[in-house]
Amino acid sequence: MAGNSFGQLFKITTFGESHGEAIGVIIDGCPSQLPIDLDFIQAELDKRKPGQSKITTQRKESDTVKILSGVFEGKTTGTPIAMIIPNEDQRSKDYSHNTDVFRPSHADYTYHTKYGIRDHRGGGRSSARETAARVAAGAVAKLMLKAYGIEVFAHVSSVGKIDAPNVDITNADAFIEQREQNIVRCVDPATAEEMISFIDGVRKQGDTVGGKVSCYITNCPVGLGEPVFDKLHADLGKAMLSINAVHGFEYGSGFSGAEMLGSEHNDRFIHDAEGNVKTLTNFSGGIQGGISNGMPIEFKVAFKPVATIMQNQPTINAAGEAAEIQGKGRHDPCVVPRAVPIVEAMAALVIADHFLRNKTVIL
Amino acid sequence: MAGNSFGQLFKITTFGESHGEAIGVIIDGCPSQLPIDLDFIQAELDKRKPGQSKITTQRKESDTVKILSGVFEGKTTGTPIAMIIPNEDQRSKDYSHNTDVFRPSHADYTYHTKYGIRDHRGGGRSSARETAARVAAGAVAKLMLKAYGIEVFAHVSSVGKIDAPNVDITNADAFIEQREQNIVRCVDPATAEEMISFIDGVRKQGDTVGGKVSCYITNCPVGLGEPVFDKLHADLGKAMLSINAVHGFEYGSGFSGAEMLGSEHNDRFIHDAEGNVKTLTNFSGGIQGGISNGMPIEFKVAFKPVATIMQNQPTINAAGEAAEIQGKGRHDPCVVPRAVPIVEAMAALVIADHFLRNKTVIL
Amino acid sequence: MAGNSFGQLFKITTFGESHGEAIGVIIDGCPSQLPIDLDFIQAELDKRKPGQSKITTQRKESDTVKILSGVFEGKTTGTPIAMIIPNEDQRSKDYSHNTDVFRPSHADYTYHTKYGIRDHRGGGRSSARETAARVAAGAVAKLMLKAYGIEVFAHVSSVGKIDAPNVDITNADAFIEQREQNIVRCVDPATAEEMISFIDGVRKQGDTVGGKVSCYITNCPVGLGEPVFDKLHADLGKAMLSINAVHGFEYGSGFSGAEMLGSEHNDRFIHDAEGNVKTLTNFSGGIQGGISNGMPIEFKVAFKPVATIMQNQPTINAAGEAAEIQGKGRHDPCVVPRAVPIVEAMAALVIADHFLRNKTVIL
Amino acid sequence: MAGNSFGQLFKITTFGESHGEAIGVIIDGCPSQLPIDLDFIQAELDKRKPGQSKITTQRKESDTVKILSGVFEGKTTGTPIAMIIPNEDQRSKDYSHNTDVFRPSHADYTYHTKYGIRDHRGGGRSSARETAARVAAGAVAKLMLKAYGIEVFAHVSSVGKIDAPNVDITNADAFIEQREQNIVRCVDPATAEEMISFIDGVRKQGDTVGGKVSCYITNCPVGLGEPVFDKLHADLGKAMLSINAVHGFEYGSGFSGAEMLGSEHNDRFIHDAEGNVKTLTNFSGGIQGGISNGMPIEFKVAFKPVATIMQNQPTINAAGEAAEIQGKGRHDPCVVPRAVPIVEAMAALVIADHFLRNKTVIL
DSSP states (O other): OOSOEEOSSSEEEEEOOTTSSEEEEEEEOOOBTOBOOHHHHHHHHHHHSSOSSTTSOOOOOOOOOEEEESEETTEEOSSOEEEEEEOOOOOGGGGGGGTTBOOTTSSHHHHHHHHSOOOOSTTGGGSGGGHHHHHHHHHHHHHHHHHTTOEEEEEEEEETTEEOOOOOOSOHHHHHHHHTTSTTOOSSHHHHHHHHHHHHHHHHTTOOBOEEEEEEEESOOTTOSBTTTBOHHHHHHHHHHTSTTEEEEEETTHHHHTTSBHHHHOOOEEEOTTSOEEESSOTTTTEETTEEOSSOEEEEEEEOOOSOOSSOEEEEBTTSOEEEEOOOSOOOSOSHHHHHHHHHHHHHHHHHHHHHHHTTSBO | OOSOEEOSSSEEEEEOOTTSSEEEEEEEOOOBTOBOOHHHHHHHHHHHSSOSSTTSOOOOOOOOOEEEESEETTEEOSSOEEEEEEOOOOOTHHHHTTTTBOOTTSSHHHHHHHHSOOOOSTTGGGSGGGHHHHHHHHHHHHHHHHHTTOEEEEEEEEETTEEOOOOOOSOHHHHHHHHTTSTTOOSSHHHHHHHHHHHHHHHHTTOOBOEEEEEEEESOOTTOSBTTTBOHHHHHHHHHHTSTTEEEEEETTHHHHTTSBHHHHOOOEEEOTTSOEEESSOTTTTEETTEEOSSOEEEEEEEOOOSOOSSOEEEEBTTSOEEEEOOOSOOOSOSHHHHHHHHHHHHHHHHHHHHHHHTTSBO | OOSOEEOSSSEEEEEOOTTSSEEEEEEEOOOBTOBOOHHHHHHHHHHHSSOSSTTSOOOOOOOOOEEEESEETTEEOSSOEEEEEEOOOOOTHHHHTTTTBOOTTSSHHHHHHHHSOOOOSTTGGGSGGGHHHHHHHHHHHHHHHHHTTOEEEEEEEEETTEEOOOOOOSOHHHHHHHHTTSTTOOSSHHHHHHHHHHHHHHHHTTOOBOEEEEEEEESOOTTOSBTTTBOHHHHHHHHHHTSTTEEEEEETTHHHHTTSBHHHHOOOEEEOTTSOEEESSOTTTTEETTEEOSSOEEEEEEEOOOSOOSSOEEEEBTTSOEEEEOOOSOOOSOSHHHHHHHHHHHHHHHHHHHHHHHTTSBO | OOSOEEOSSSEEEEEOOTTSSEEEEEEEOOOBTOBOOHHHHHHHHHHHSSOSSTTSOOOOOOOOOEEEESEETTEEOSSOEEEEEEOOOOOTHHHHTTTTBOOTTSSHHHHHHHHSOOOOSTTGGGSGGGHHHHHHHHHHHHHHHHHTTOEEEEEEEEETTEEOOOOOOSOHHHHHHHHTTSTTOOSSHHHHHHHHHHHHHHHHTTOOBOEEEEEEEESOOTTOSBTTTBOHHHHHHHHHHTSTTEEEEEETTHHHHTTSBHHHHOOOEEEOTTSOEEESSOTTTTEETTEEOSSOEEEEEEEOOOSOOSSOEEEEBTTSOEEEEOOOSOOOSOSHHHHHHHHHHHHHHHHHHHHHHHTTSBO
């Protein structure tokens, strides 16, 4: 109810502030007997952690995950899986100059007003650090989905006005391997180079820039999604919009579909060589009537530029007086490279949840 | 869990198929002592009902709502409010030719596969008719919000590639009055004329076209929205994406924000003449850190073209054989004029829910 | 949240007041393709309806149920099942003398204070009439359970200080047939006669008396119940305590178990002739660690005497003045004969819900 | 859904196994700005911890609680409060002899069957150790309730067949102080002495015995509880029945109410000297129609004898063969003295939850 849980049957609850003792997550509802590969979970976290390259924040945190419960002799037991990630580099002095002022386009003012109290050492609960807990939980969801052959993978498809061309999504492993070749996590090498160079220029100006992440889910069975409110794309949309800095979500034809004619947009059903039902086009983005149709699920997420810039900005303080926010600290010039594992994690959590929900339907 | 409920404290559950006895909704959690204006609820439904003009479906249904419970001597009692809308014009023979085939880009195939059974008289539960129940519930939510001065209003901002200019949102009543002057529900008269003419042309070709609805919420108090998963825009996004035919959602700067620099995008805090905290710009769309900041909430919703076109289309049937779907029946050439009250209803439900949720927070 | 829903996966929401248009229920989450026997549902309602015999209220209502949605060609479709029962005999003049006074041990005072408004024509939402909606939903749950061989059955085991002896529970059909031979619904004929005679005497004095219902669930698979909070008996207990007039719940050894030694109370595991795991005794009531163990589930429910008596009683009114409540109207001298189908319905709803929840657990 | 959460608005999720790294709890929904007294939380845990006296288990654990999040400078921030209690004395060799066998009247067999995997080092998740997490969360709930003047307190009212007389509940602090004078936690000193002597005798025989806990909630405002399913006593009942070893729950007149006449049982309304509405008697146990009526809330909980006895017992193993369980380890001869803080904690959680839920009702 207070907004810290996500999912119905594969349900997570995250906790922790950026500058407290630890952040963490409880997964309640993960099936029993699932083998847990702790190295895989850690590797997912490593893709999100700060300090990875010149185009991410220079903060250094190891983001080491520890499992407290729910796993016995390497397998899930059906009981809640608790994972914590201790906070290490809590250099809160970096933030002490901002104790009293409301940073523009941050959550300082809204938290202060809503709760009447605010952990001013960084973003507190509103910090993107909270998403590390999601990545840990999403890694467990991925392990479950992989056991059923379902793949979830994403890459950076835009930075500023630089867009990647369409990419091949037939092989998830090849996609991910190719993506990890560059620090911006764009599958297309030429575009990646252009993006990196652009972000580096933005960084040097003490500025930030937005971008987009495209995500794909393949080998998903027909039938996931619950009409009428919990349509699969509605839950994916909510999951994505709950990630810090996300301002837009579209699936299949998306916003451009609003400009099309029905005769162009309808996806014609066919049987493929193996006798499976497919569609010739995929403007539906793998989802019809809110339910997966067996085609690849495709969606795109828009991230605004990070609000913390290395430039001084006028603002007001809690007393309502004019103040200036100083451009200090260590932040990301562009959030999308580190957002890729977060998008994947949230997508995996949605699919895992609907996978379990779908198993309960038919008598 | 089965997806027919929405909201946490102001919670609705809808039921009913397009060709059954009735559709309806239960509102559980509406505060007691709220005066209920049945005429207002009916007027909202009338904006969604079929047969309104030449650019909507020619089906005629009165969509008359009846309250079964929860209201005593004109006021809510705090008990569940049940409302039903009988189905009148169930001309299911219009659909009998489609019993066995899967209509392209409809939910026929996915429902058939998920449930193993399907009410083939029209869309059954997947029909947009279900949204009438949402409009009735949303009207009650609007009544509650109006009691607190909060306004929710929307209009058609795009049809195909025709976009309306920015419009004045300072006066909700004037906005709505202006919008209701034309059948396409666009506040800008010149654009409205262009849209109507375009839709009429599409209709004559037996085709359909998509469009966009822009929605505004004004006078919303600071503090609505629950971090971290139930951010206000995440719940608005899910609400919108749960509406039939919606393929995209963005708020504030939206997708264009992904192309901006942080130094451009940050909304500078100021005090206005009355000493209230405002921002100079509103790229945040009235929401920061998932919590309303007192500025107008602004978002846009993209609708794909209606899948039912008056042209014959190749498809397959349940037995997996090639078949042809015939272009018969009475359907909308463009869904967005009738979608305006649905978008408003879902937005009102989200705000009502978060309004109640917010009242529980501070000790 | 507002308390009108029950269950997680097999979820019901009831609505309606005793003197409004209708009462009803939505079942959300019933599996698709379940054959629905409307006669069975009606027969269950008939066991609860008023006016059955001299020891129940003389109000006459047919309690005719109507299905509005979710069933197509005799089978469930996986969409919400809406059922309504119109209110017929709303002789509210019987109650008009009580408009302003708080009836002792009724919900008048608490509703009035909580909601600030109250439907004073009878109990409104607090009326036991609401349980008719539960019985209709419970009948659908029973149909689902029967498809898996699970039986739910109950009888009146005590009226006042008259207790029935232990009864044979090996054959559910025989049990029910025997029980329906008498108007008090006690399986033991001699006890039944004694109970009926006692209730009739109480009725003649214008008084009421309490009693107990014992309920059994047989052929229940091992594994139903979710530790740690949603233990099967915890959900059964909540279900029973949510029925009007219930003041106590115990399962297995119950309150007498609190007086026993562990060496007496432990249920020894054995294999029966077919190689199934059984226990020699069943002090655990078929549930261990909150999870069904395959033995018969056994519990008992205590009902207080009906508060409405045909005697004048001193009380106070809404203005806080002394008043007198008059002993008029038509009420039950003893509620337990009509409570039997309600207890069964709520038990069936709990088991159906946990049956679906259990199917999601193992990978 | 998987049963590890309790509450709607003041919601807890517990995690952890008896022999894992740690157990813990997340509280989601605690209002902001509540002062947190860590010493009070620890003192509550100390009342539950093992090794307190000769009549409790001799295991020694300090059960030291640590807050990981949600508290800043001594006050709650409105974000999730995570608390962990590391497991210290995990002497799992004590249990190694039981790896393969199903202990009678434990959850071994049901967990094994439900999950297909079981942490056999003690009870795993089914261990009463999990209730320590509840006590920690309940202590926070108590702090919130105390801020509103609401008191929750309990004592041991029966051990075996030894019953305490009625006790004075007008002063919560005096009640608790008196109760803590003896190791069995019964307010009546003479009864306490008898109980202690009886339990000690049982312990010497290697046996265990059941008992009852009576709980009181005073100064509770009118209006808590949500009809029709979430009646206050229904949620209290579920809370109590979710505690390990509980087999029965009754409130107000309870099971004995089932033997009474309506004319005896009705609680007559009066105004007291201060003009407050009271009832002359309190057979309703402070709750009418599921809603608190301002009188003291009174209920009783029955605990079966602990299943682990220090005697050898015949049983079967996972392979289905006859086996013997050995009477080793360190367990409680009678659970009720340590159950008192657990009963209080769960009661406090229910009241805190309904307190917040009630604040949302009236417009």
